[in-house]
Ligand SMILES: Nc1nc2c(ncn2[C@@H]2O[C@H](COP(=O)(O)OP(=O)(O)OP(=O)(O)O)[C@@H](O)[C@H]2O)c(=O)[nH]1
């Protein structure tokens with residue numbers, strides 16, 4: 409029995425951190441005060457959370473790009489930037505999350521279980537926070553860090569809520585196709601369904617999954633036709649729908665006796681050790697009422713079936729007559745069953761731990777006096793740097809030097825004029841390196857660093 413998988417690829421983008429602010433306190437008729445530029449706010453995270461009201465991944469197939477809010481920039485007068493709001497994306501119970509490479513990151517089970525799918529960038533420090541005894545009035549601030557972005561593959565093993573039962577050619581596949589938003593591939597010929605098809609049906613706020621199983625034929629329970637394997641699939645459905653063909657040309661058949669035959673088959677299966685489906689809620693649809701004779705027949709048999717206490721609807725997969733009412737009737741029954749079931753408790757998500765850098769950075773010679781510096785800190789620092797501000801670039805150079813990058817470059821054999829890449833391949837920043845000047849390249853201190861020229 410194949411497992412059915414509902415999947416969607418979502419591109420999640422966390423919010424960027426707000427930039428820090430470089431500002432000097434000013435008041436009328438007073439000398440300039442100290443730095444009062446505040447920090448930027450953090451970007452919002454993108455969070456996945458198990459929500460019992462979400463049962464399919466349809467929303468993510470429709471809208472695959474999701475982003476959280478950016479942090480606001482800091483301002484002067486020590487006004488801190490607001491944090492960006494995190495974006496919580498509801499996912500169905502049992503959703504498995506994989507990264508781009510297909511590796512499983514999490515298996516989300518239990519209502520309320522959460523996973524941070526992308527972390528928001530930290531806000532940049534303002535110049536007030538960067539001030540120190542040595543650097544009393546920094547004329548620069550740090551930029552906010554970019555939020556994480558990644559492509560995630562979400563998947564759930566789908567369990568159908570509704571199973572359609574009926575004779576071959578009663579119109580089960582046609583109904584799934586006509587009802588379904590997910591448009592399962594259904595061949596345009598009246599061949600019998602060999603493998604169950606699933607379709608996601610939407611009715612108002614409800615979404616549920618309908619399985620179209622192969623037609624049942626009399627005697628199926630004793631081994632004829634394609635029987636038991638498919639009933640096993642229906643076993644997990646909370647709702648069964650009898651699809652009755654009102655336009656069959658076969659002599660000796662009519663909707664009422666078809667229903668009796670199918671019910672008899674279900675009982676024989678149960679007696680032979682198969683699934684017992686007697687307690688499943690049932691709905692009856694009289695199909696093909698677009699055919700005039702079928703409409704007459706449906707009107708005739710509807711009261712007979714209703715007398716047995718069955719809920720009966722007249723539909724046509726062909727003309728789409730009654731489909732809206734049909735989908736709302738199923739939604740109501742599915743929702744009632746879901747409400748009866750207890751919600752699973754939240755569980756802790758065990759995520760693949762992030763590798764912790766044992767060394768703060770690595771120098772990789774790329775040949776031709778070119779070097780790459782990789783490492784979490786240097787990459788982050790580069791992102792925080794405003795390259796339009798010499799003082800900020802100088803600050804970066806100092807930080808890199810203190811981390812030991814200068815020395816490591818010399819040890820790796822860097823010559824004056826070396827090209828140094830810091831960061832990942834796609835967004836690396838390239839410096840011309842000169843031993844006497846340091847990694848800050850263009851920056852050459854004129855006075856003591858950390859003195860805002862506006863103060864002089
Ligand atoms: N006129 C009319 N024809 C229909 C309607 N629904 C289905 N049919 C036709 O009935 C035939 C059988 O439809 P299917 O949807 O394949 O029937 P099925 O119940 O899935 O059949 P199996 O997979 O063999 O069990 C096809 O030729 C359909 O075009 C309908 O509402 N009106």
Ligand SMILES: [Mg+2]
Pocket residue numbers: 580581582599600601620621622623
């Ligand atoms: Mg079919």
